[in-house]
Amino acid sequence: MNDVQELIPPGTPARLQISAQICEGREVNLDKRDVRVTVIRGGRSINGYYYSQEALRAIARLMENAQAYVDHANGGTGGPARSVRDVVGFYRDATFVSPDADAPEGRVEATLHIMESAEWLWSMIREACLLDNPALIGLSIDIYGTWQPRTGPQVNPGQALKEVTGVLALNSCDIVTRPSAGGAFQHILHGLDAGAGDPPSTFPHEGAFPMHDELQAQSNLPAESAGTPPDGAARVQEQLAGEALAQETRKLLEDLRIERAQLALERRLLECTLPEAVKARVRERYQGRIFEVSELERDLQAQRELLAELAESGLIRDHGYEKPALSAQITEAEKIQAAFDRMFDLEVDSRFHGVRGFSSIREAYARVTGDASVSGLSNASQLGLIRMDESSPLVRISEADTTTATFSYLLGTSMNKRLLKDYQAWPAEWQRFCTITPIRDFKQQTRVRLGAFGSLPVVAEDTPYSSISLTDTAATYVPSKRGNLVTVSREAIINDDLFAIRQIPTKLAVAAAYTLAEFVYGFLSSNPTIYDSNPLFTSGAPHNNLGSSALSTTAMQAGVTAMREQTNMAGKRIGLRPRYLVVPPELEWQAMVVTKSAGVPGSNNNDINPMMGYVTPIISPQLSSATQWFFVADPSVVDTIEIGFVGGQMNPVLLIQDLPLYGANFTTDVTSFKVRHEYGGAVVDFRGLYRGI
Secondary structure, eight states: OOOOOOOOOTTOOOOEEEEEOOOOOOBOOTTTOEEEEEEEESEEOTTSEEEOHHHHHHHHHHHTTOEEEBSOOOOBTTBOOOOGGGEEEEEEEEEEEOOOSSOTTOEEEEEEEEOGGGHHHHHHHHHHHHTTOGGGSEEEEEEEEEEEEEOSTTSOTTOOEEEEEEEEEEEEEEEESSOSSOEEEEEEOOBOOOOTTSOOSSOOOTTOSOGGGTEEEEEOOOGGGTTOOOOHHHHHHHHHHHHHHHHHHHHHHHHHHHHHHHHHHHHHHHHSOOOHHHHHHHHHHHTTSOOOHHHHHHHHHHHHHHHHHHHHTTSSOSSSOSOOOGGGOOOHHHHHHHHHHHHTTOOOOGGGTTOOOOSSHHHHHHHHHOOHHHHTOOOGGGTTOOOSOTTSOEEEEEOSOOOSHHHHHHHHHHHHHHHHHHHHHSOOGGGGTEEEEEESSSSOEEEEEEOOOOSOOOOOTTOOOOOOOOOEEEEEEOOEEEEEEEEEEHHHHHTTOHHHHHHHHHHHHHHHHHHHHHHHHHHHHSOOBOTTSSBSOOSSTTTOOBOOSOSSHHHHHHHHHHHHTOBOTTSOBOOOOEEEEEEOGGGHHHHHHHHHOSBOTTOSSOOBOTTTTTSEEEEOTTOOOSSOOEEEEOTTTSOOEEEEEETTOOSOEEEEOOOTTSHHHHHSSEEEEEEEEEEEEEEOOGGGEEEOO
């Protein structure tokens, strides 16, 4: 551009033409983060709603300064509860574009500004646009409105459309992966680069803008007047006119710089998260003057550091400047999960002390899915909205895929927590005398039992040591999978049968714990054939661990002696002693008498009871005989029974069918929950076990 011609030949009349600079940006201004978008196209959406031009104009009016989020919220009857941390931008310059070939009913366009805190999103948008693939992501509106069935020649036979007749409120216009109403990114808005002769990207101080950066003054001199000097009065008049024009031009440039500086000030204050009181002070310092953006950024950073120091010293709280750990930032999904947990009477972290548990399964379902038929949203008074057409149903219109998968996951997570809590609370005293081990797969598990050395022989002088080999045996078992399916129907949700649903994890936990206990105690009561092809308990050889007397102190003494006489593979006694006395419920009180009495039970003499405190009683309801009793040694001294869990997963697992378009979830409107428990076990050494009768 040319500078304003300050020197004009004396006496030469000049005509000054002021024209605004027009410059097409040559590269993307990375600091601007503005992109032009199509909010919604008129006509039919994928979800079956039809938007007329009147509906589009209403949406355009509501779009100005509307907030932008990533993904739709899972809102209920009270509208979406979105966090300030979730805001990624806002919309401005929203307009309704008249119908054309691409949009027969027209469309709504706007400029989306991406916040500095969402740089990751801006990077994705920029890369998609640069690669000519702006449709990689799109936009989806979330509104409250009214609709009525659409009829007419535009509707295909068998196709039911819901024509949006009124738009009452705009919840948000969010960035999603699968828009259904034509919301799309168009192009990134360009700005000027910082090359020579072009405007700078920041706002300089007063006087830093050269005149030719904003306006150009051109002198159009008629050829016939060249060389014809005006008289003195004309020269003075021309000089005065030139000075007035220059002064007006300078004032115009100054006003323009001030306006641009104020726009930058308001934009940065809108993007930053400082408290409103601090923003007001910053605005007061920069109001009505020209400044550099770097100066404003230094001031904002100083305010942030000051608030952080005050928060650290405890002088202020709850403004987001406590430098919280990452784990302290609570998302909306975490709050909803906490509400599910409290619905099942589960303990939640102290961070969720203000989160109320759902009072019903119906409320939980409506909160997550936004299903109006379940939520009971029947009038606009719940939202403070005014309905324009009382004959039209008020529903929440969300132009994104709505499924029950999220609800299934949240419900299943809380049910799984409840299942584990109840399972772990179930008595599992079998763990005291069994060896628990993790196993990798469902293949046959082998536990090798090495033989033993006898007494060491004497080695004479100059005589070689004698060699000896060890024999071995192996105990084997194959783990198995146990489980069941439980379904929650849509009817149960609508009927609000929370009591029945809350019982599911508890009953599954009891079933899993009882099944495992039956499996373990079955090794004692069923007398299975073990690794050496003999029954576990034999009254004589080869095991010598089966008595013939009912429970008494005398019978217990005989059992202790039998365990003391057990030998290793070399025939040497190893002196085992029992640690636990396992009895059925029918012998519980007899076991207490014989293990806790100071004198011999039933005797008139003063003899002591040698079995007092000798063993610890364990009562097992799973034992099938009312007369059998058992001694079990400490598993840390000698192997007894091994229980192996696949993958080391001791607890049962609750799995969820969360694909709404497949299986029973689609065909019968039920959500399926599957409980699974995988384990196996075997007796690995008979010498630590004794049966009394």
